[in-house]
Amino acid sequence: MNDMSQAAPTADGRKIGGVLMEMKNITLRFGGVKAITDISFDIREGEIRAIIGPNGAGKSSMLNVISGFYTPQEGEVWFRGQRRQPMKPYEVARQGIARTFQNIALFDGMTVLDNIMTGRLTMMKSGLLAQALWWGRAEAEEVAHRAQVEKIIDFLEIQAIRKTPVGRLPYGLKKRVELARALAAEPKLLLLDEPMAGMNVEEKEDMSRFILDVNDEFGTTIALIEHDMGVVMDLSDRVVVMDYGKKIGDGTPAEVRANQDVIDAYLGVAHD
Amino acid sequence: MVLPDTLLFAMEAALNGLLSGVMYALVALGFVLIFKASGIFNYAQGVMALFAALTLVGIQQGQVPFADLIHALTGVEMHGFGWTLPAVVAIVLTGIVMIGMAMVIETLILKHLVNQPPIILFMATIGLAYFLEGLGDTMWGSDIKAMDVGLPQGITGWIDESTNSLFGYGFYVDQLNIVAMVVAAILVTALTLFSQYSKQGRALRAVADDHQAALSVGISLRFIWVLVWSIAGFVALVAGIMWGAKSGVQFSLSLIALKALPVLMLGGFTSIPGAIVGGLIIGVGEQLFEFFVGPLVGGATENWFAYVLALLFLVFRPQGLFGEKIIERV
């Protein structure tokens, strides 16, 4: 296992660019419940941005707003310098934003390979008629996409389970296949909702390594939600801290760790 | 070869049962497609077959749609365009109508019912069934029509001859049933190839498996619904052609859906091979049961045999022969 501390974001010379995504004054309500209250933050090109906070803080809701699964009542979403109109999840996906889910959403009936191939569906060009008439061309396209998918499979070290139906895999591997499917879309922005939840220490270390490698080798911008403070500190460039739907901290891991509000939230100081 | 008469008759009955089973399977297939992709039990599948058959006959024979309505409203008498189209052209045009229908269904019904429980969608398809029934009537009239797309009918010569020379008794098999078998085989092969190897087929399987995940990889559910209902409409057209050729295009055509129900209970609601095998079992079972048991109970067992068999399955194997085992999560 590689030593996490070596991946300290400041020391490795990765380029962090301009603002890729900006959330401005987002408020999201479910009936009377405010899941997100007036939160603003940005995600820069090439960085690993963590969203942390206690259970029910609104972290998943925020990711769902970014990926179009939830539409906020107030606020603006800006992506690549343009204000984004309310969008369906599939439209967001086609803009180059891929995601994984806290509770894993895979196609259980399909093999690992087929699952990952679905990540490239929107990149496939041949229409229905073309596929019927020019079978050869469609096949050549399929082969090209297949080659990309095989690279990702190698990258995430899941060669051995390529043909296994996903429903039969253990939890940790499912999480990895879900990451593979998201990567297959070659996203500009990758959203990971608790990629390490429910994993043992070794699996967590593997997953951390993959996340760092993805960011490093493909330059993919990543926003991730994580519970484990230690993991977050090792992985991320900047951290947003949420509590009860509000933003209580934002900055580098070191800054956030020193923030009194954050310490209170994490130590469970009474909220009243 | 000399076989006892009873055995020969039973073989003939079984063979015919097998082939009419294919006809049941054709109808069941339409249900499976929609149920698998969206969990909707489409009550209107039978009426869709009727509507497709009516439209096909109407287009082929140059009938003016809504002729009676136009007459009643404007006094203009306009009953025929005066053409007879080649069957292929009429089938293609009807196919386009069925795709249009899928789009309208998506826009007017499905779009507004996303995330509603299955029972709501089921009710909506009941409404759809009655609407389509009325629409078909108003558009094309309610008289019984003959379906003439050039399918061969009558005794199949080679089967008659070969069985005659083999057993000294020629089996009677309707050519239409043979055609149905070939058509069904082509249809299932095409559907399988589509679902396994095309981009849209993969998207379809993805949606059938997990909506949320499908959305996250950029699949538009609305597009998939139109696609699924178009395919189901096309399958309904095929079933409508075969059943229309067999027994005329009339209201009772929509009742073939009732025969699809026991097929689905046997084969499972989510399995295409299940629909085929279920159809075959019911077709053969029905004929053999009538042959052996019918005379003892006064005949006409084919009216209820399929349902009793389905009932037994409901009790002992509710997921059907091929359906996914239903395991309640706790």
Ligand SMILES: Nc1ncnc2c1ncn2[C@@H]1O[C@H](COP(=O)(O)OP(=O)(O)O)[C@@H](O)[C@H]1O
């Ligand atoms: N679809 C939903 N409908 C109603 N309430 C929701 C929904 N999603 C989230 N919430 C509520 O929003 C709040 C934040 O939830 P969530 O974003 O899942 O928190 P976290 O991911 O930080 O644990 C919770 O009170 C939760 O009950």
Ligand SMILES: [Mg+2]
């Ligand atoms: Mg969450």
